[in-house]
Each structure stands twice: as structure tokens, then as C-alpha cells.
Amino acid sequence: MSPILKQLFVAASPQLAAISAGGLIGFPSVLLQQFKSNESSIHVDVHSASWIASIHGLAGIPSLFIPYIMQHRGRKFGFHTCCLLVILGWTIIYFARTAATIIVGESFQGLGAKSLLVVSYLTISEMVHPKYRNILMLFYSINQTLGVTLVHALGRFLHWKMISAIMMVPVVVAFLLSCTWPESPAWLALKGRLEECKKSFLWLRGTDDDAISEMNEILNSYTSHVKEKPKKFKEVAREFWTSITSKDFYLPSLYMFVLLSVYYCSGNLVFLVYAMNMIENVTKDENSAFIGMIVMDCVTLLGNSVAYVFFKRYNNKPILLCSGIGSAVFLLASSIVSYLQYLEVVREDSLLCLYFLVGFMIASSLGIYTTPYVMSAEIIPVRYRGIGGSLMVIIICASYSFTLKIAPYLVLYLKLYGTFLLYTLMLSLCLFWVWWYVPETKNKTLQCIEGSYVKRVPVIEPASQLPNLNVRLVLIEKPQDSNEVVHTIVPNEVIENLLEHKESIT
Missing domain, CATH: 1.20.1250.20 (MFS general substrate transporter like domains)
Incomplete structure (x- = not known):
């Protein structure tokens, strides 16, 4: 299907x-x-x-x-x-x-x-x-x-x-x-269930470049907000x-x-x-x-x-x-x-x-x-x-x-x-x-909609709305003690070359 x-x-x-x-x-x-x-x-x-x-x-x-x-x-x-x-x-x-x-x-x-x-x-x-x-x-x-x-x-x-x-x-x-x-x-990404998130997303959206790009964006946007559930009432009220x-x-x-x-x-x-x-x-x-x-x-x-x-x-x-x-x-x-x-x-x-x-x-x-x-x-x-x-x-x-x-x-x-x-x-x-x-x-x-009224995460359009470039959106760094997420656009050839050498890519 x-x-x-x-x-x-x-x-x-x-x-x-x-x-x-x-x-x-x-x-x-x-x-x-x-x-x-x-x-x-x-x-x-x-x-x-x-x-x-x-x-x-x-x-x-x-x-x-x-x-x-x-x-x-x-x-x-x-x-x-x-x-x-x-x-x-x-x-x-x-x-x-x-x-x-x-x-x-x-x-x-x-x-x-x-x-x-x-x-x-x-x-x-x-x-x-x-x-x-x-x-x-x-x-x-x-x-x-x-x-x-x-x-x-x-x-x-x-x-x-x-x-x-x-x-x-x-x-x-x-x-x-x-x-x-x-x-x-x-929701799975928000709860930190990353493997289930990937499986569900790929079942729903396939494995083309646009889908992979959006999946990376979902993982990068929501995993930074995963926290342990507060146990005290004051912590719940404060949150x-x-x-x-x-x-x-x-x-x-x-x-x-x-x-x-x-x-x-x-x-x-x-x-x-x-x-x-x-x-x-x-x-x-x-x-x-x-x-x-x-x-x-x-x-x-x-x-x-x-x-x-x-x-x-x-x-x-x-x-x-x-x-x-x-x-x-x-x-x-x-x-x-x-x-x-x-x-x-x-x-x-x-x-x-x-x-x-x-x-x-x-x-x-x-x-x-x-x-x-x-x-x-x-x-x-x-x-x-x-x-x-x-x-x-x-x-x-x-x-x-x-x-x-x-x-x-x-x-x-x-x-x-x-x-x-x-x-x-x-x-x-x-x-x-x-x-x-x-x-x-x-x-x-x-993520793009949220970025239009809060400048927390850079607003990056889906790959289908970018010029005809053979690129992917990749998370390359997450500074410590920061909510900001740093992205970069990396050509597909570079990613494929790194994968061939079994490099670790987030």
C-alpha cells in the first residue's frame, strides 16, 4: 500500500x-x-x-x-x-x-x-x-x-x-x-520513543527525501523537550x-x-x-x-x-x-x-x-x-x-x-x-x-508554523519548497544547557559517503 x-x-x-x-x-x-x-x-x-x-x-x-x-x-x-x-x-x-x-x-x-x-x-x-x-x-x-x-x-x-x-x-x-x-x-517523538516514531513515520509517509527531511525535523524539534515527569505538586504547578x-x-x-x-x-x-x-x-x-x-x-x-x-x-x-x-x-x-x-x-x-x-x-x-x-x-x-x-x-x-x-x-x-x-x-x-x-x-x-510566531527554532521550509537542490536537513549540534537546536543543510552525496564509511550521524 x-x-x-x-x-x-x-x-x-x-x-x-x-x-x-x-x-x-x-x-x-x-x-x-x-x-x-x-x-x-x-x-x-x-x-x-x-x-x-x-x-x-x-x-x-x-x-x-x-x-x-x-x-x-x-x-x-x-x-x-x-x-x-x-x-x-x-x-x-x-x-x-x-x-x-x-x-x-x-x-x-x-x-x-x-x-x-x-x-x-x-x-x-x-x-x-x-x-x-x-x-x-x-x-x-x-x-x-x-x-x-x-x-x-x-x-x-x-x-x-x-x-x-x-x-x-x-x-x-x-x-x-x-x-x-x-x-x-x-507524539511518539515528544515522549522520547524515537524508534517507534521512526517506524510509524516511515509507514505513514514513505522513505523519499522529503519524508526523511521532515522526520529529522520532528525528531530534532521534540526530543529537546522530553523531560522526566514531575513528581511533586509544586513542580507540576510550576510547569x-x-x-x-x-x-x-x-x-x-x-x-x-x-x-x-x-x-x-x-x-x-x-x-x-x-x-x-x-x-x-x-x-x-x-x-x-x-x-x-x-x-x-x-x-x-x-x-x-x-x-x-x-x-x-x-x-x-x-x-x-x-x-x-x-x-x-x-x-x-x-x-x-x-x-x-x-x-x-x-x-x-x-x-x-x-x-x-x-x-x-x-x-x-x-x-x-x-x-x-x-x-x-x-x-x-x-x-x-x-x-x-x-x-x-x-x-x-x-x-x-x-x-x-x-x-x-x-x-x-x-x-x-x-x-x-x-x-x-x-x-x-x-x-x-x-x-x-x-x-x-x-x-x-x-514546526514551520510554530517558528512563524516564536523564534525558538529556525523556520526551515520542507524540501519540496526549496530550490531543486540535492540536500538534506541534518542536526549537527545541540549546545549544552540550551534550548536552541543547530541545523545545517548537507548535500546527499556527503551523507551517502559518510554512511559508506559507517560514520555516526544524528
Whole structure:
């Protein structure tokens, strides 16, 4: 099997799990719609309905420990934990007979799914070639959107119990496939397991010059940070404080917060979960609202698929900025039309606002749905991915719950046009920060990305981006009592000549 097929095999598990993760995002709208029926054995009040819609975010907060545990036990362990929690959640919902039991099942889903996204992105970023990394992360978003669309469509024809059984299948298959993975080479190097790191890396990436060069870079970058595990609480606390006050932690953490805010502060999640209600508020017709919801899901899925072309040809930041600017323009237009409807200048049942909302979903699906998560996963340094991944989970869960909980109150007090305008302003501020400060990450190794905001290790581009020189990157010296690593570029002929004479090369 060729290296690219092996990398695709590893990435297949997160892609399958993403379908189930997307399904649980769209599942609450199906539950609430079917519980309205007189034939349903479960009926909910407004209080229970609000918990069914938003519990995923709050329940996901304790999963902040999963990335931290993953940093100590390995990427496979973290992925397995997330999958098992999602499977348990779907199982509880399938056998549920009360609204309270459904909320318990959704709690397990949220606990697993919120870390699943983080664990999957971090795993793909470490185990896949930089050239394919962005595309495979994009497919995670596509499959997640596919899960949302499937659940919304099936909810019109199948009972919610049958839907829960169907959505359990992809994550079960993902778990079984992941049992055959190798461990992440970067994590193995970070733990000082150098021989296992080399074996895993060569299995995943092959033995060409570019792969060998990157493997040397991984070994050189992370082995200098291998330390004995502190045994005393004071040492643990001191190490933790040193980590969170280090520039190469708090700076990418700030970037990560702003990137994720591009998605959540633009109202995209609100449109996914409350799509039926918001469209019905605009069109004043339930059938039109259902058709509009399916159209918006399909448009989002199509937009994520078309985004593949842009990700292949352009860098991450331009894609995110263009997608964000387009989204802001359509949001502003929706706000204006909604305000004109409020003033009765435009008819109350006009579909003009719906058209602008569809345009907003198209623009967002071309970049905002994926790029913030991709760049967030890439800019976290490998040695801080335990606490960094936990922070990412906290941001995602808090943003998820906050935006969904506050959305009905925004519409109540600011009206629909005020809510759209607020989303436009917040999105614009986040985009400006990204444009001015956040570094580009596409086609760069994780070491190159880290070097762009912390001058700890020289930034050396992969061999594929250097001129056509027959050279390799070699670690020739590590000064004592220093964190600096000295590299040099050595011609391949020199290395081969030394190997023939059995010289020792690090």
C-alpha cells in the first residue's frame, strides 16, 4: 500500500465519525418537531425543549480532559474515548422513553463529539502530509454537514429511534478502523520513543527525501523537550504556569479563540440548529420553512464540496477572509430587508430575506465552516496540545451553548434585523484580527508554523519548497544547557559517503 493510501486509511475513521457528529447537531430539531405530534409518546414543555436543543455544548465542557489525557496516552486513546462516548449516547437515546433520558443520551453525545472534532483535527494534522492535511480536514466538515442534512431529511419520513440507530453505524465503523492505526509520530517523538516514531513515520509517509527531511525535523524539534515527569505538586504547578505564560502557548491560543469566534459569532451554528424556526419567522409558512431548511442544508453541503477547489488552489487566510466578507455582506443585506419588513415597507411574507440567508450559507460554507477549525488545530504547538486541545474544547463548548442559549433572547429584544446586524459587526471584527495578526498555515509543517510566531527554532521550509537542490536537513549540534537546536543543510552525496564509511550521524 502506498503512503498516500495509508494516510487516507488513517483519515477515514475521523471522516466516518464526522457523519455521526453532524447527525447529533441536527437531531434536536427532528426530536422537537416529532414531539409536537399527538402520536408521540414523549411530549416536552418549553423548558425541556430548550435543554434538548442546547445540552450538547454544556455537556461537552467536561470533555476538556480528553485532549489532556490524549497528550499522555496517545492520539488513538483519545479518538477511541470520543467514539465510545458518542456510541453510548446514541444507544441511550434509542432506548429512551422520557425526555430526561434523551437529555442524558445527548449529554454523552456532547461529551464525546466536542472532543471528537479537536482530537480528529489534531490527529490528522500530525499524521498526514501537509499537502493533503487541509483537504482531509475539509472533508471532515463536509461529512459533518452531510450528517446534519441526512438527519433533517430522514426526520420527515422515519421515527427518531430509527434515525438514532442509523447514525450510530458510522461511528462504530470508525472505532473499529482506528484500532489498526499506528500512533502519531510527533507524539511518539515528544515522549522520547524515537524508534517507534521512526517506524510509524516511515509507514505513514514513505522513505523519499522529503519524508526523511521532515522526520529529522520532528525528531530534532521534540526530543529537546522530553523531560522526566514531575513528581511533586509544586513542580507540576510550576510547569503548568510556565506553559500557559509562554509566548508559544498564549499567542496561538489567542489566535485560536479569534478563529473559532469567526464561526460562532457569525451566527452559523444558530442557523443550523434553529433553521426551521428562523425561516418560519421570515416566511410565516411551516411548509416553506421545512423546504427552506433542506435547501439551506443542501446548499451548505454543496458549498463545502465546492470549497475543495479553493482549498487546493489558495491559502487558508484568503479563503477565510473572502468567505467571511461575503457572509458579512449577506448578513447585512438580511438585516436591512428584515428591518424593511418590520417597517412594512417590504411585505411580511416576502422571500427576499430568505434568499439573502441562502447566500449567507453559501458564502459561509466556502470557508467559515472549515478553515477556523483547520487553522486552530495547526497552530497549537505539539508539546502544548494537551492543555491547548483542552482550551479548544472549552472555547467550542462555551461558544456552542452561549450562542444557542442567547439567540432566542436576541431575536426577542433586538428583533431579527438587530440580531443579524450584531452578527455582522462581530464577524467583521474577528475577520480584521485574522487578517492583521494570524499567520498562514497551508502546506507548512507544524514546526514551520510554530517558528512563524516564536523564534525558538529556525523556520526551515520542507524540501519540496526549496530550490531543486540535492540536500538534506541534518542536526549537527545541540549546545549544552540550551534550548536552541543547530541545523545545517548537507548535500546527499556527503551523507551517502559518510554512511559508506559507517560514520555516526544524528
